[in-house]
Amino acid sequence: MADEVRKLVAQYFQFFDPPQLDLPPGDVLLRPVVQEALHERMFDESLTPLPPAAYRTRVLKLIVARIEEAIKDPEEDELNDNLMDALGVLVAQPKPSALELAQQLSHVKYTAPLQSPPTSDREVTTIESRGLILSGGTTGNRTWEAALHLGSFLASPAGESLVRGKRVIELGAGTGFLSLFCARHLGVRGVVSSDREPVLIENMRECVRFNYQGEGPFPFYPAVWDWGTPLEKTEELESFVEGEDLRFDVALGADLIYDTDIIPLLLSTVRDLFENYHVEQFIISATLRNEKTFQTFLDGCENNAFRVEALPFESTTSEEQNGFFHSTSIPIKTYRILKAQ
Ligand SMILES: C[S@@+](CC[C@H](N)C(=O)[O-])C[C@H]1O[C@@H](n2cnc3c(N)ncnc32)[C@H](O)[C@@H]1O
Numbered sequence: 001m002a003d004e005v006r007k008l009v010a011q012y013f014q015f016f017d018p019p020q021l022d023l024p025p026g027d028v029l030l031r032p033v034v035q036e037a038l039h040e041r042m043f044d045e046s047l048t049p050l051p052p053a054a055y056r057t058r059v060l061k062l063i064v065a066r067i068e069e070a071i072k073d074p075e076e077d078e079l080n081d082n083l084m085d086a087l088g089v090l091v092a093q094p095k096p097s098a099l100e101l102a103q104q105l106s107h108v109k110y111t112a113p114l115q116s117p118p119t120s121d122r123e124v125t126t127i128e129s130r131g132l133i134l135s136g137g138t139t140g141n142r143t144w145e146a147a148l149h150l151g152s153f154l155a156s157p158a159g160e161s162l163v164r165g166k167r168v169i170e171l172g173a174g175t176g177f178l179s180l181f182c183a184r185h186l187g188v189r190g191v192v193s194s195d196r197e198p199v200l201i202e203n204m205r206e207c208v209r210f211n212y213q214g215e216g217p218f219p220f221y222p223a224v225w226d227w228g229t230p231l232e233k234t235e236e237l238e239s240f241v242e243g244e245d246l247r248f249d250v251a252l253g254a255d256l257i258y259d260t261d262i263i264p265l266l267l268s269t270v271r272d273l274f275e276n277y278h279v280e281q282f283i284i285s286a287t288l289r290n291e292k293t294f295q296t297f298l299d300g301c302e303n304n305a306f307r308v309e310a311l312p313f314e315s316t317t318s319e320e321q322n323g324f325f326h327s328t329s330i331p332i333k334t335y336r337i338l339k340a341q
Contacts, residue, residue: 004028006121007322009041013109014325015051015130018058026070029063035080038063043086049107049125049210057090105129105203107210108143110177112155112185113316113323121323122155122185125210126175127203139258140174140200147177147254148326150285153313153334154178154186155324162283163188166249167240169279170194171269172256176204176222179252183220184211190239192248194225227269231277248273251282257297258289267300274306274339282337283311287330305340 004024011021028034041047043060050056064079064087071077096104105127112122129141153159163182168191170179179193193204204222212218221240225231233246240246251273256266273279288294301308311334315321318328326332 003322005034005037005041008038010111010121010323011325012042012059013051013111015055015106015108016325018055018062021059021062023063023066026066029067030070030077032078032080035067035083039080039082039086043083045086045089049109052096052101052104052106053090053093054096054101055106057087057093060087060090103129107207108175110143110148110151110181111323112181113152113321115155122181124151124177124180124184125207126177126180127207128175139255140172140195140197143175143177144255144287145326145328145330146285146287146332147174148324149287149315149332150252150254150283150334151178151181152315152321152324152326153285153311154181156313159313160186162281163191163250163252165189167247168192168250168252169248169273169277170252171225171227171266172196172253173204173222174200174255176200176207176220178254179220179222180204180207180211182252183218188219190219190221192221192223192225192231192237192240194223194231196224196226198224227265245276245278247278249278249280251279253282253284255287256284257286257294260293260296263293263297263300266297267304270306270337271304271339280338283334284337285332285334287332289330301337307338307340309336309338310334311336 007022008024043056067079107125108128109123109125126143154163164187166188168182168188170191170193173179173193173195176193179191182188182191195201201222201224208218208220221236223237231246233241237246257263270282286294298308313334315328315332
């Protein structure tokens with residue numbers, strides 16, 4: 001029961017399309033203790049942040065319908081009062097327009113794949129707008145599959161060992177998902193979460209309070225950085241300065257190779273990181289939507305005499321995933337790029 005509820009809760013906070021949620025079977029949902037757990041962990045209004053009301057309504061209607069279907073003996077089987085009250089409150093709320101829905105910024109909570117042996121869940125909260133994917137020319141308003149794939153790798157012991165104790169910089173970080181995971185759970189010395197879009201950097205700053213309530217500094221530094229320009233040595237980035245220079249050990253990137261036009265700039269940025277920011281390796285994950293685009297990137301690495309290693313990490317199939325859920329219908333690969341020797 002615990003695993004089934006955990007998975008449903010994790011998918012819900014990651015805003016799974018309701019028909020694709022893994023609902024526990026009817027006999028499990030009928031159990032009073034399960035219904036109470038669903039209310040407490042998904043619909044209790046005191047939970048923060050909660051998904052938007054329209055989404056909660058859709059999911060709760062689905063759960064209630066599944067419970068009602070499973071009821072065989074109305075004398076014995078019951079629908080939890082708290083769930084019914086929550087549904088009553090939700091359906092009474094005014095419905096947002098399609099435009100309001102599209103513009104809505106939401107907090108999305110991602111739960112990492114379970115460790116072995118299982119420990120407490122590792123979660124990351126971002127601010128996203130799924131409806132604004134292409135607004136203002138940015139694709140960074142949502143977290144992409146390649147980031148969830150790379151996050152799953154970093155959640156493994158082999159992945160964690162690449163960043164633990166390290167100074168990390170992420171390029172084109174979008175929602176900041178990977179950097180937040182590194183800062184919150186992977187013991188990095190510090191991570192600069194960079195993107196060229198100031199609005200994304202503002203969102204990243206805003207979501208710190210949902211990821212860190214501890215004392216002392218959170219080692220997460222959002223920074224506007226447009227490739228091809230110098231990374232500004234702001235006061236905030238002071239902890240990455242050594243001597244005169246900003247200095248990092250590892251760079252990360254997810255889903256940055258979607259357009260051949262940006263590949264030369266990306267490659268010169270990687271060279272810049274190796275030559276001027278002391279970066280030793282660049283870990284990049286890519287969704288292979290177009291073989292030719294990706295080959296252009298690999299050819300560019302060869303022209304720069306970078307060493308390219310494919311990391312032997314495969315995403316678990318969607319059905320088997322228990323965290324950082326993502327589609328695997330298009331292959332995703334992760335590479336380690338090292339500078340020329
Ligand atoms: C497809 S999104 C990937 C976002 C995130 N890495 C993920 O996988 O969820 C590409 C990101 O790269 C950023 N980007 C594109 N060109 C850039 C450039 N020249 N300088 C800095 N960031 C750039 C975009 O703003 C966007 O956030």
